[in-house]
Amino acid sequence: MKYSSYNFVFVAILAAAFFVSNFVTNNSLNAAPKKGGKLRIAILADIGGFDSLKIPITGRQRAFVMQAIHENLFDFDPYTSKIIPRLGLKAESFEDTKRWRITLRKGVKFSNGEELTATDYKAHIDRLLGSKFKARFVGALGPRLNRVEAPDKYIIDFIFSEPSPGWKTIMTVNNLLWWVRPKSYLEANKTKKTFNRNTVGVGPYMLKKWRRSSSIVLEKNPYYWDKENQHVDEIHFKIINKQISRYQSLQAGQSDYIWIPPFLSKRARKDQRLKVTTSVQWFGGLGIAFKHSVAPFNDLRVRKALLHALDRDKLNAVLKKGKGKAPNSMYPKGHPWECKNVKWPEYNPEKARALLKEYGKPIKFTLNMVGLKDLLRVAEAHQAYWKEVGVEVTIKPGPRGPQWGRAVQSGKFDVWWENYGDTTDPSLVGMIMHSKHKGNRYKIKNAKVDAAIANVKAARGRNARLKASCDFQQVIADQALFNIWEQGKVNLAYLPYVKNVIPANNIWPKYQRVWLDK
Amino acid sequence: MAYLRLRILRLVPVFFIVTFASFSLLNILPGDVADAILGGGAEFADNPEGLLEARLEIREELGLDRPIIERYFLWLSNLLQGDFGESQIQLVPVWELILERLPVTLELLILSQFLAILIAIPLGIYSALKADKTADRIIGTVVFGIVAMPPFLLAILFVFFFAVTLQFLPASGYIPIDENLSENLSYFILPAITIGVLEVPVLLRVLRVDLIATLQEDFIANARAKGFSRMYILFNHALRPSSFTLVTMLGLQFGFLISGTVIIEDIFALPGMGKLILESIDNRDAMLLQGAVTIIALTYVIINLLVDILYGFLDPRVGHFGRGRHD
Numbered sequence: 021m022k023y024s025s026y027n028f029v030f031v032a033i034l035a036a037a038f039f040v041s042n043f044v045t046n047n048s049l050n051a052a053p054k055k056g057g058k059l060r061i062a063i064l065a066d067i068g069g070f071d072s073l074k075i076p077i078t079g080r081q082r083a084f085v086m087q088a089i090h091e092n093l094f095d096f097d098p099y100t101s102k103i104i105p106r107l108g109l110k111a112e113s114f115e116d117t118k119r120w121r122i123t124l125r126k127g128v129k130f131s132n133g134e135e136l137t138a139t140d141y142k143a144h145i146d147r148l149l150g151s152k153f154k155a156r157f158v159g160a161l162g163p164r165l166n167r168v169e170a171p172d173k174y175i176i177d178f179i180f181s182e183p184s185p186g187w188k189t190i191m192t193v194n195n196l197l198w199w200v201r202p203k204s205y206l207e208a209n210k211t212k213k214t215f216n217r218n219t220v221g222v223g224p225y226m227l228k229k230w231r232r233s234s235s236i237v238l239e240k241n242p243y244y245w246d247k248e249n250q251h252v253d254e255i256h257f258k259i260i261n262k263q264i265s266r267y268q269s270l271q272a273g274q275s276d277y278i279w280i281p282p283f284l285s286k287r288a289r290k291d292q293r294l295k296v297t298t299s300v301q302w303f304g305g306l307g308i309a310f311k312h313s314v315a316p317f318n319d320l321r322v323r324k325a326l327l328h329a330l331d332r333d334k335l336n337a338v339l340k341k342g343k344g345k346a347p348n349s350m351y352p353k354g355h356p357w358e359c360k361n362v363k364w365p366e367y368n369p370e371k372a373r374a375l376l377k378e379y380g381k382p383i384k385f386t387l388n389m390v391g392l393k394d395l396l397r398v399a400e401a402h403q404a405y406w407k408e409v410g411v412e413v414t415i416k417p418g419p420r421g422p423q424w425g426r427a428v429q430s431g432k433f434d435v436w437w438e439n440y441g442d443t444t445d446p447s448l449v450g451m452i453m454h455s456k457h458k459g460n461r462y463k464i465k466n467a468k469v470d471a472a473i474a475n476v477k478a479a480r481g482r483n484a485r486l487k488a489s490c491d492f493q494q495v496i497a498d499q500a501l502f503n504i505w506e507q508g509k510v511n512l513a514y515l516p517y518v519k520n521v522i523p524a525n526n527i528w529p530k531y532q533r534v535w536l537d538k
Numbered sequence: 539m540a541y542l543r544l545r546i547l548r549l550v551p552v553f554f555i556v557t558f559a560s561f562s563l564l565n566i567l568p569g570d571v572a573d574a575i576l577g578g579g580a581e582f583a584d585n586p587e588g589l590l591e592a593r594l595e596i597r598e599e600l601g602l603d604r605p606i607i608e609r610y611f612l613w614l615s616n617l618l619q620g621d622f623g624e625s626q627i628q629l630v631p632v633w634e635l636i637l638e639r640l641p642v643t644l645e646l647l648i649l650s651q652f653l654a655i656l657i658a659i660p661l662g663i664y665s666a667l668k669a670d671k672t673a674d675r676i677i678g679t680v681v682f683g684i685v686a687m688p689p690f691l692l693a694i695l696f697v698f699f700f701a702v703t704l705q706f707l708p709a710s711g712y713i714p715i716d717e718n719l720s721e722n723l724s725y726f727i728l729p730a731i732t733i734g735v736l737e738v739p740v741l742l743r744v745l746r747v748d749l750i751a752t753l754q755e756d757f758i759a760n761a762r763a764k765g766f767s768r769m770y771i772l773f774n775h776a777l778r779p780s781s782f783t784l785v786t787m788l789g790l791q792f793g794f795l796i797s798g799t800v801i802i803e804d805i806f807a808l809p810g811m812g813k814l815i816l817e818s819i820d821n822r823d824a825m826l827l828q829g830a831v832t833i834i835a836l837t838y839v840i841i842n843l844l845v846d847i848l849y850g851f852l853d854p855r856v857g858h859f860g861r862g863r864h865d
Contacts, residue, residue, distance in 0.1 A: 074629055075575075152595060216629055232628070232638060233809040233817070234712050258711050260807040264694065265710050269807075272701040272709040423569035426593075 186445025653734030
């Protein structure tokens with residue numbers, strides 16, 4: 021009897037230990053990542069190739085795939101909002117932030133076994149800046165990068181035409197500047213016809229197979245320096261153009277991870293089979309722009325009236341089919357440079373009518389929109405609000421795709437749907453609104469705006485820069501320069517066994533760090 | 539042979555009309571391939587002159603600054619020397635891209651037409667035998683219902699049911715046949731069923747009508763009088779002469795679907811000719827579009843030639859490619 025009691029106690033203790041250990045393992049915040057498996061991601065479009073000189077520079081999908089093959093010097097931690105070293109160990113600024121010196125991590129290797137050095141960066145960037153399409157790359161690189169020097173094997177100097185106080189943050193953005201290949205590889209291959217079809221990088225993965233317009237397969241880079249953050253064996257990208265088809269491939273269990281638009285994120289959250297993560301997109305937002313050099317938009321009363329006429333929260337809700345909250349600046353909520361206290365013209369139709377009466381002339385204009393169904397709905401909502409205060413607006417759908425960008429750049433529109441671009445750092449935000457800026461397509465000539473921009477450029481240190489940036493945002497609102505109705509978010513939907521889904525900063529989710537718990 | 543020569547000669551004006559029309563239409567659309575290469579131009583936000591400069595450079599490099607007639611004949615002369623040119627966006631020979639995509643579309647079409655025939659012929663025969671009876675009316679109603687269904691809706695419904703809910707078949711994707719046959723076929727089942735089901739109504743109805751007419755012919759009455767069984771008469775006497783319209787429709791559908799499968803290819807992420815044409819139009823990639831259109835025109839004519847040859851087997855009276863042939 022005594023013997024069987026001891027047995028029972030022993031078994032009970034074993035069972036309890038088993039249960040507790042399982043519970044702890046499954047629910048531990050620091051569960052160890054599992055190695056192996058294939059991560060399957062459905063993407064919108066093909067990458068076109070690996071040579072940035074040859075193929076269209078735009079295309080999120082290309083940058084999305086390339087970020088697994090290459091790596092940035094620094095990374096932004098969305099949890100702590102700190103900049104963390106990756107390939108770069110240290111970033112120091114000189115000459116009032118016109119020169120940035122980066123110390124490289126030693127021993128980092130490309131997927132062909134060659135060591136990464138400063139001369140590789142120089143060769144890569146010289147090639148971009150020395151090409152006949154230099155103007156394209158200058159814009160894509162952020163502030164006006166003059167040249168790169170490599171004073172030492174592991175030291176890179178970035179030299180700018182003007183101060184670039186935000187360069188450290190800008191370096192965390194995934195773009196073609198960081199898709200570096202070995203100098204020797206460039207020199208041996210850049211004239212070959214096949215150069216566009218393959219690449220070599222220092223990132224965790226390398227190209228295994230590319231079936232045009234169908235799929236891209238990446239496999240582990242055997243030389244990757246940070247093996248602790250290299251989990252899955254392969255990443256399979258499946259090119260599925262239609263959004264609904266990508267979503268169905270996730271629901272069918274054929275994809276593990278996809279980007280989804282806001283209208284699908286609501287649906288995905290209700291699906292028990294899926295998980296959804298939403299994070300702030302470092303994007304200035306979408307809105308309506310005016311050409312300030314033509315009547316009536318050259319009159320502040322008219323611009324203010326047009327904004328007072330809009331219930332911007334309701335406009336923001338048009339596509340959400342729920343509650344909306346209009347942005348109050350170009351920095352979205354949760355952004356590291358968020359401006360919490362900017363006051364935007366409030367919804368007040370009476371005030372709008374009074375201002376228009378003071379102006380004294382009838383207002384009639386054409387609102388040029390990209391011909392996308394959802395955006396046209398938003399345009400119609402704007403039109404309805406403006407009609408209520410006596411402003412007659414005609415909506416004109418424009419060409420889609422690259423043709424729209426060209427039409428906007430040509431300056432032929434007086435009022436148009438606008439995409440306010442990258443907000444990684446205040447030094448990139450709204451700078452084209454300066455009266456002397458060559459790219460000022462809004463034709464803004466406003467001394468207050470010029471002064472605010474000058475303050476942003478002159479400010480140093482985080483607190484001073486934040487104040488100058490938010491003061492500029494307040495000037496934008498006070499001068500009713502434009503209307504912003506939406507700032508995007510990055511929504512990711514994935515299957516439950518996909519772990520370590522890091523919220524995206526900017527627009528690039530770090531899928532290359534996930535692991536599969538199945 | 540004279541008939542064959544005549545058919546090939548007919549291809550020449552068709553070819554010129556089709557290729558010149560597509561070339562011209564692409565030029566009428568706003569924007570050109572330089573816009574696609576430069577993207578939206580956002581990178582030039584602070585350098586609009588740079589955008590203009592870059593655009594002019596690309597246009598000059600690709601010969602887009604030349605008159606359309608000159609560009610067309612340059613393309614034509616290269617084509618006659620076997621050079622389809624290079625895609626202006628993908629920087630890959632056009633012929634290489636077509637060779638990658640054409641088998642995907644052909645596989646889809648063959649499977650879908652096979653399925654359509656498999657369903658349409660038995661149902662068409664049954665419907666003809668039971669003409670104006672309840673079974674015929676039910677089949678007719680279902681068939682009209684299918685005709686009214688938009689292809690994309692049917693595709694999405696199939697995916698929802700078979701892939702998402704039952705997880706029985708893949709929702710989308712593609713693997714070449716030489717990589718894994720069974721996986722390749724699994725990716726084609728749903729798209730082939732979608733297209734096949736939508737083809738059934740037309741095939742079924744034309745067969746039914748022709749068969750009903752044939753079954754009223756004197757030679758059929760004669761066969762019955764001789765004591766042959768119903769099935770024997772149907773398969774040995776009636777079906778063959780009733781197949782002309784069916785064969786014609788199959789040929790026409792096949793030719794149409796070579797580029798008409800774009801919606802299905804898009805939904806099921808199949809990298810076929812339909813998608814290739816769509817991409818080339820979106821990117822204003824004239825070289826690629828011209829190459830694709832040429833191949834489609836050629837394929838269409840070859841298919842119709844094959845249909846004509848098939849007539850000869852179906853009806854010995856047709857004989858030497860067209861004498862006494864049915865049109």
